[in-house]
Amino acid sequence: MINLEQQNELFKLIGEILKDKLECYVIGGSAMMYYGMKGNTKDIDLVFEHEKDREKVIQVLKNLGYNERGIKVVSVIYPKKKNTPILLERDDSRVDLFVNKIINTVLSDSMKDRINSIYEYGNFIIKVLAPEDLIITKCATERAGDRLDAVEIMKRAKIDWEVIIKESVFQAEVTPYLFPVFLFDFLYELKEDLKADVPKKVLDEIRKISEDLLEKKLKK
Amino acid sequence: MEKSIEGILNKLEGLNTIELIAKKLNLKKSTAIKKIHELKKRGYVETSGGGKQPRLYRISRIKTQKIGNPGLYDVINKNSPIKLVKPYEHRIVGRSISIEEAIVLAVKSENFRLILASLALFNKVKTWSKLYELAKKENVRRKTGALYELTRKIMRARKMDDKTQKLLLNAKHEKKDIIAEMHSEDFKDIEKKWNVHIPFNYNDLRRYKE
Numbered sequence: 001m002i003n004l005e006q007q008n009e010l011f012k013l014i015g016e017i018l019k020d021k022l023e024c025y026v027i028g029g030s031a032m033m034y035y036g037m038k039g040n041t042k043d044i045d046l047v048f049e050h051e052k053d054r055e056k057v058i059q060v061l062k063n064l065g066y067n068e069r070g071i072k073v074v075s076v077i078y079p080k081k082k083n084t085p086i087l088l089e090r091d092d093s094r095v096d097l098f099v100n101k102i103i104n105t106v107l108s109d110s111m112k113d114r115i116n117s118i119y120e121y122g123n124f125i126i127k128v129l130a131p132e133d134l135i136i137t138k139c140a141t142e143r144a145g146d147r148l149d150a151v152e153i154m155k156r157a158k159i160d161w162e163v164i165i166k167e168s169v170f171q172a173e174v175t176p177y178l179f180p181v182f183l184f185d186f187l188y189e190l191k192e193d194l195k196a197d198v199p200k201k202v203l204d205e206i207r208k209i210s211e212d213l214l215e216k217k218l219k220k
Numbered sequence: 221m222e223k224s225i226e227g228i229l230n231k232l233e234g235l236n237t238i239e240l241i242a243k244k245l246n247l248k249k250s251t252a253i254k255k256i257h258e259l260k261k262r263g264y265v266e267t268s269g270g271g272k273q274p275r276l277y278r279i280s281r282i283k284t285q286k287i288g289n290p291g292l293y294d295v296i297n298k299n300s301p302i303k304l305v306k307p308y309e310h311r312i313v314g315r316s317i318s319i320e321e322a323i324v325l326a327v328k329s330e331n332f333r334l335i336l337a338s339l340a341l342f343n344k345v346k347t348w349s350k351l352y353e354l355a356k357k358e359n360v361r362r363k364t365g366a367l368y369e370l371t372r373k374i375m376r377a378r379k380m381d382d383k384t385q386k387l388l389l390n391a392k393h394e395k396k397d398i399i400a401e402m403h404s405e406d407f408k409d410i411e412k413k414w415n416v417h418i419p420f421n422y423n424d425l426r427r428y429k430e
Binding site for chain 1: 233
């Protein structure tokens with residue numbers, strides 16, 4: 001497990017080693033720590049816009065003693081998912097590095113516009129996704145603990161549901177996945193099983209969008 | 221009156237004045253001030269305004285962690301009479317942004333309001349050579365020199381040494397536009413001398429005279 005202080009130390013070290021400025025986005029538990037929604041996280045999830053940037057950070061991490069995890073381990077953590085990230089680990093610290101896509105979700109321009117904090121660690125610039133987008137990416141990764149994290153985000157932040165609905169529609173347009181369908185299942189389970197505060201109106205709207213999408217897909 | 225923090229935050233989330241807070245919590249103004257002070261200590265409140273402007277309280281259930289030192293917008297807001305709305309929280313970890321760096325970052329941003337607000341920082345520059353080195357690194361030497369001269373026309377600013385001025389003026393291979401396609405009608409002399417396009421007219425700079 002990594003806490004915010006340890007994460008800061010690692011980012012500072014990366015920023016000192018990198019020769020040029022490099023930006024990436026932080027999602028998942030790492031992002032939640034910046035919002036004070038979580039004390040520690042199992043892994044640091046970083047999303048890069050360019051493969052070459054990810055390569056640079058991988059190189060730095062490998063020089064710091066991080067090793068790539070085997071394909072078997074990756075497929076257990078992200079079962080049957082495409083665009084699996086590169087996973088690096090050292091002792092009990094794990095870093096997952098994505099490029100532009102978080103499993104079946106694209107890092108969209110509107111997500112980039114919504115970021116509400118930037119932290120500069122020397123040459124390593126970390127942008128923190130908005131709480132709404134953290135829920136979207138939690139829906140994409142669907143790992144153990146993601147549901148609990150999503151509920152915590154809903155408890156701690158004032159969620160703009162319109163943003164989530166619009167983003168899910170956009171995701172369905174730019175990826176082959178029916179994102180609103182996944183989102184509906186995800187939110188429905190949160191509401192039913194974990195008593196999350198998801199407004200019924202929102203669920204109804206996402207269900208309607210999902211049904212329309214499925215109908216369109218079946219007609220094709 | 222709502223007692224739990226959660227309940228109070230639910231009622232107050234968003235932007236508020238102290239009068240609004242008192243009304244929403246059904247408190248006297250003095251008690252509301254105490255309550256807001258308590259919330260601020262817990263990290264739920266950010267304030268803006270004050271002085272001539274009414275003080276506004278942004279209340280959020282999210283306690284964003286204050287890691288590191290203030291970012292560009294904070295440095296400019298602290299040192300300029302023109303205040304900017306922060307589009308995001310910006311923190312610098314492991315070092316702090318100097319006045320010289322803030323000026324250069326603002327020039328580089330090509331953002332109208334950021335550059336406008338940063339002009340006031342020329343009066344707080346401590347090391348002109350540092351300003352030059354940073355401007356050189358970002359390839360904005362002529363732009364920085366021109367904006368300095370513009371600043372001296374409209375407000376008090378510390379005098380830049382001749383050597384730095386000369387170095388800034390002699391810079392080659394730099395773009396003319398400080399902000400794409402924006403020219404000045406009023407500062408043609410500066411534009412000609414520095415071979416850059418000033419994005420401001422006198423009217424834009426009136427805020428500094430108020």
